Amino acid sequence: MTVAVICGGVGAARLLTGLQRVIEPGEIVAIGNVGDDLELHGLHVSPDLDTIVYTTSGAVSTERGWGLEGETWQAMASLARYSPSPGSAAGDGGLEGAEGPTAALDWFSLGDRDLGTHLYRTHRLLQGAALGEVTAEIARAWGLGFHLLPVTDDRLRTMVTTADHGEISFQEYFVGHQHGVPVTAVRFDGAEVAKPGPGVLDALAQAERIVIAPSNPVVSIDPVLAVPGVRQAVAARRDDVVAVSPIVGGKALKGPADRLLTELGRDPSVVGVAEWYRDLIGTLVIDTVDAAEARRIEALGLRAVVTDTVMREPAITDALARALIGADS
Amino acid sequence: MTVAVICGGVGAARLLTGLQRVIEPGEIVAIGNVGDDLELHGLHVSPDLDTIVYTTSGAVSTERGWGLEGETWQAMASLARYSPSPGSAAGDGGLEGAEGPTAALDWFSLGDRDLGTHLYRTHRLLQGAALGEVTAEIARAWGLGFHLLPVTDDRLRTMVTTADHGEISFQEYFVGHQHGVPVTAVRFDGAEVAKPGPGVLDALAQAERIVIAPSNPVVSIDPVLAVPGVRQAVAARRDDVVAVSPIVGGKALKGPADRLLTELGRDPSVVGVAEWYRDLIGTLVIDTVDAAEARRIEALGLRAVVTDTVMREPAITDALARALIGADS
Numbered sequence: 110m111t112v113a114v115i116c117g118g119v120g121a122a123r124l125l126t127g128l129q130r131v132i133e134p135g136e137i138v139a140i141g142n143v144g145d146d147l148e149l150h151g152l153h154v155s156p157d158l159d160t161i162v163y164t165t166s167g168a169v170s171t172e173r174g175w176g177l178e179g180e181t182w183q184a185m186a187s188l189a190r191y192s193p194s195p196g197s198a199a200g201d202g203g204l205e206g207a208e209g210p211t212a213a214l215d216w217f218s219l220g221d222r223d224l225g226t227h228l229y230r231t232h233r234l235l236q237g238a239a240l241g242e243v244t245a246e247i248a249r250a251w252g253l254g255f256h257l258l259p260v261t262d263d264r265l266r267t268m269v270t271t272a273d274h275g276e277i278s279f280q281e282y283f284v285g286h287q288h289g290v291p292v293t294a295v296r297f298d299g300a301e302v303a304k305p306g307p308g309v310l311d312a313l314a315q316a317e318r319i320v321i322a323p324s325n326p327v328v329s330i331d332p333v334l335a336v337p338g339v340r341q342a343v344a345a346r347r348d349d350v351v352a353v354s355p356i357v358g359g360k361a362l363k364g365p366a367d368r369l370l371t372e373l374g375r376d377p378s379v380v381g382v383a384e385w386y387r388d389l390i391g392t393l394v395i396d397t398v399d400a401a402e403a404r405r406i407e408a409l410g411l412r413a414v415v416t417d418t419v420m421r422e423p424a425i426t427d428a429l430a431r432a433l434i435g436a437d438s
Numbered sequence: 439m440t441v442a443v444i445c446g447g448v449g450a451a452r453l454l455t456g457l458q459r460v461i462e463p464g465e466i467v468a469i470g471n472v473g474d475d476l477e478l479h480g481l482h483v484s485p486d487l488d489t490i491v492y493t494t495s496g497a498v499s500t501e502r503g504w505g506l507e508g509e510t511w512q513a514m515a516s517l518a519r520y521s522p523s524p525g526s527a528a529g530d531g532g533l534e535g536a537e538g539p540t541a542a543l544d545w546f547s548l549g550d551r552d553l554g555t556h557l558y559r560t561h562r563l564l565q566g567a568a569l570g571e572v573t574a575e576i577a578r579a580w581g582l583g584f585h586l587l588p589v590t591d592d593r594l595r596t597m598v599t600t601a602d603h604g605e606i607s608f609q610e611y612f613v614g615h616q617h618g619v620p621v622t623a624v625r626f627d628g629a630e631v632a633k634p635g636p637g638v639l640d641a642l643a644q645a646e647r648i649v650i651a652p653s654n655p656v657v658s659i660d661p662v663l664a665v666p667g668v669r670q671a672v673a674a675r676r677d678d679v680v681a682v683s684p685i686v687g688g689k690a691l692k693g694p695a696d697r698l699l700t701e702l703g704r705d706p707s708v709v710g711v712a713e714w715y716r717d718l719i720g721t722l723v724i725d726t727v728d729a730a731e732a733r734r735i736e737a738l739g740l741r742a743v744v745t746d747t748v749m750r751e752p753a754i755t756d757a758l759a760r761a762l763i764g765a766d767s
Contacts, residue, residue, distance in 0.1 A: 150564075181550065184551065185554065187550075187552070187555060191575065221550040221553075222512045223516070224513040225515065225517035229479070232478075250519050250520050251519075
């Protein structure tokens with residue numbers, strides 16, 4: 110069975126570890142989010158793509174859930190030496206004009222080993238390679254068996270409007286403010302003119318199944334869908350599209366999905382997720398703790414599949430992956 | 439006494455460690471070479487400026503003579519994972535279009551701690567800061583007591599024409615080929631339109647003494663002099679200018695100065711150095727092993743000062759620094 114997976118970061122990466130065990134990896138096309146990419150100190154950083162590579166290759170730090178096992182932080186310690194005192198000429202050292210938590214130069218941690226990846230990506234992009242090419246090279250270097258395609262080679266950035274700090278980049282919100290500030294709107298800068306990367310629309314048209322990973326619908330999946338043609342390509346396959354709810358028992362497993370849904374006037378529940386995706390998916394997979402909500406999801410015209418969705422251990426992850434492949438009945 | 443020091447890398451850095459002990463550091467202006475700067479994987483690297491900062495602050499690796507003590511190399515090991523196989527799409531991974539020793543991505547070693555400096559410099563340059571501003575910030579962060587001015591804020595690159603590889607950048611020659619290939623010409627790309635950095639011409643006009651450090655005359659000192667106005671400013675002070683010969687007993691203490699002089703048709707000796715600098719300097723300091731050459735130097739219209747110039751230990755370095763200050767008689 111061929112599967113296209115629309116991905117955010119950690120949740121998607123974990124799901125892919127199962128999928129690549131239960132079907133032929135070469136039959137999987139992961140379509141990755143680039144809305145949380147950033148240019149930092151001259152380097153191009155793609156956190157969601159790297160999380161997928163590091164996790165599915167088994168190199169991820171299991172303790173942190175991101176970055177590499179055995180990582181060291183010498184470069185950041187050195188960079189911190191140069192962090193300017195407030196009010197100095199270099200006072201906007203973090204992000205351009207940034208104040209608050211991103212003013213320190215080391216607000217976004219880049220591990221020493223991880224830096225090798227960013228140096229490579231930046232090097233190749235400066236040589237004129239497309240992000241998709243570079244991503245394929247990085248995936249190959251880590252021995253990935255599945256295809257990993259950034260949704261676009263073009264610049265697309267998730268921008269978050271906050272009540273207190275105006276519009277800030279996704280990483281300023283997510284890392285700088287530790288997603289602890291209220292959000293009033295989300296926008297995908299550059300999306301209007303971005304083109305789907307090579308292979309993306311083909312994968313969505315040809316896959317027997319399209320999976321929407323249990324990633325944040327608002328800031329991880331939506332930037333992928335925002336690339337012109339992608340949302341339509343998914344909607345055209347609605348009956349073959351299955352999403353895994355990132356909300357379990359009214360809470361996000363990780364990150365601010367529940368709060369974001371609430372702040373944007375939605376229901377932070379599996380029903381809210383079903384409503385969010387209703388024009389795109391035929392099936393929503395929900396956790397057993399939410400079994401009682403299956404009927405409300407079906408009332409929206411979707412199938413509901415109830416199973417363990419919290420990927421605590423490989424057996425659960427693999428069972429979830431199998432459920433996704435059989436989830437059309 | 440106020441002193442302006444025209445600097446290359448290691449030899450200049452070592453001399454400055456002595457000068458800052460024997461005179462008030464705030465009275466010293468070091469004018470640094472940027473001809474060996476490079477843009478590497480998106481980062482701006484200034485090897486000579488960093489060697490001066492790391493050495494004079496006592497942080498340099500005494501074993502290597504460059505880079506930081508206690509350095510680690512995780513980022514390079516990670517980058518090497520991505521080094522492409524020859525002939526692949528990414529086969530020109532090292533320098534743009536490079537072949538041979540610079541084709542591997544990790545041909546120029548960037549230590550993890552050192553990377554913090556390059557991340558900072560690049561960050562600030564992308565913010566629009568001038569190289570001189572950033573250099574002052576870096577110097578301040580390491581507690582330097584003297585002034586360190588890049589000779590120019592503009593782009594200036596030492597280019598080396600080799601018999602076998604055509605024209606290559608200084609670092610391709612020096613690090614990539616380990617300065618082991620014959621050179622037919624040296625050129626300073628960008629020099630014609632470069633402007634002296636803020637303070638450079640003032641320092642040369644106002645210093646009581648101008649010192650030319652025992653650095654490579656051809657590829658370390660000449661790029662500094664190549665910035666319009668600098669050579670003239672030095673020549674105008676000829677009687678107050680003292681150089682330390684980087685050639686001792688017919689050999690360069692470090693690097694290819696002796697071979698470069700020979701390849702460019704010069705004499706690889708203290709007399710060759712005297713001839714190279716004769717329009718610029720009033721005094722040449724030579725090592726005791728070259729004492730017999732003093733008369734030939736004086737025959738060129740220069741004063742010759744004979745002393746220990748090999749800075750094996752602080753006492754010798756300090757004595758050399760003192761000789762430079764008193765070397766007008």
